[in-house]
Amino acid sequence: MLGAIGLDAGQESAYRALVALGAAEVADLAHRLALPETDTERALRRLEQQGLASRSSAWKGRWVAAPPGVALGALLTQQRRQLERAELAAASLAQEYRAEAEGPAVHDLVEVVTGASAVAHRFAQVRLGAVVEVCALLTEVSQGEAVQPRPGVAHRVVIERETLAASPSAAAPPRGAQLRVADRVPGGLLVADRRLGIVPLTARGSEPAALVVHGCGLLDSLLGLFEAVWREALPLRLAGGGAPGPAGTPGAAGAAGGGYEEVTTGPDATDLEILSLLLAGMTDARVAKRLDLGLRTVQRRVKGLMELAGVTTRLQLGWHAYAKGWVAREPLG
Structure with a gap:
């Protein structure tokens, strides 16, 4: 029962016996508790440190119990204060842990x-x-x-x-x-x-x-x-790039083998690739290498696109391509 204030079973038994007897010598108390005198004396000294027992001034060699209401009340008050301090420490540690838990993240x-x-x-x-x-x-x-x-x-x-x-x-x-x-x-x-x-x-x-x-x-x-x-x-626009050509235009009919076929309704997929790369700033030779076409094939296709657009310069072809939606700032489709 009194373990909460720091007493073990032997110490608690000794204190209860002293309260019952009022005063007792070590030998009498040891006999009552069925403990060796050395153990009983050790328990009494512990009770003395706790303020629960003291040597009698009236009877030499005897021990007396401190009044439970006063002695135990003081110990309980001390215990409460220690618990309060422990609670404050726990709250502080919890707050510190939360702060650390919010910033790991900075490591990760x-x-x-x-x-x-x-x-x-x-x-x-x-x-x-x-x-x-x-x-x-x-x-x-x-x-x-x-x-x-x-x-x-x-x-x-x-x-x-x-x-x-x-x-x-x-x-x-x-x-x-x-x-x-x-x-x-x-x-x-x-x-x-x-x-x-x-x-x-x-x-x-x-x-x-x-x-x-x-x-x-x-x-x-x-x-x-x-x-x-x-x-x-x-x-x-690159073949297989997922961007479809304008409506009504052939697919990649002229792409196989890199040859150019006459376009009647609009540029085919390879024409659009060539046009896109040219507008991106690549030379005819770079376009040919990129698309695995012959240089003359690229040039023939560009000429065909100019004829289709009704223009005489590549600059005009670029403007026409934007106007007709062959190429756009935003992907087609």
């Missing part, structure tokens, strides 16, 4: 990944984790492998013009995505569902490293950068 919002294998794995994780949309800025066409579109997931990709022009046709940008080309892309970036992004950290030739950014203000800033680049970039 950004992580650095190093090594070619680890970086490639994280790029794949981010892309495959998307269920709604992937946004990407590509400074290397080889990065296109990391953003190959998946069914049901929208992909918006901006490629740097120099990168697009210099890359071999075998390393084409991702097909099935909304593609745009920009004079300059500030850096590589891949964002999945606006909640997780990854940014290459090292320059070409260095040990690969990347920064993985979880949902936070930094990710919002990266998305703002993507949207700004996307708005200023020029749409590209």
Whole structure:
């Protein structure tokens, strides 16, 4: 019963016996408790420290109990105060824990990944984790492998013009995505569902490293950068890119083999690809290499487009293409 104030069973029994007897010698109390005298004396000294017993001044060798109402009340008051202090300490620790729990996040919002294998794995994780949309800025066409579109997931990709022009046709940008080309892309970036992004950290030739950014203000800033680049970039039309041609136009009838066929109702898919790449700033030779066509084939097709549009210069052809909806600032379809 009195264990709550720090007494063990032997001490409590000794105190109860003293209260019943009023005063007792160690030997008599030991006999009553059926304990060795040494244990009984040790218990009495503990009770003395607690203010529950004392040596009698009237009877030498005897011990007396302190009045329970006073002695136990003081111990209970002391115990309550200790409990109150413990409660305050617990509340303080809980508040400190909550504050720490709100900011881990600061440790986990950004992580650095190093090594070619680890970086490639994280790029794949981010892309495959998307269920709604992937946004990407590509400074290397080889990065296109990391953003190959998946069914049901929208992909918006901006490629740097120099990168697009210099890359071999075998390393084409991702097909099935909304593609745009920009004079300059500030850096590589891949964002999945606006909640997780990854940014290459090292320059070409260095040990690969990347920064993985979880949902936070930094990710919002990266998305703002993507949207700004996307708005200023020029749409590209590449075969299989998912952007249909204008209504009433043939499909890719002239694409096979790269030959040009007379167009009677409008440009075909290959014409639109050529036109899109030319408007993106690529030369005839670069367009031919990109589309795996002969240079003369590209030039013949451009001439055919000019005749179809009724213009005499490529500048006029560009204006006509926008006016007729063959190309647009926003993707067609």
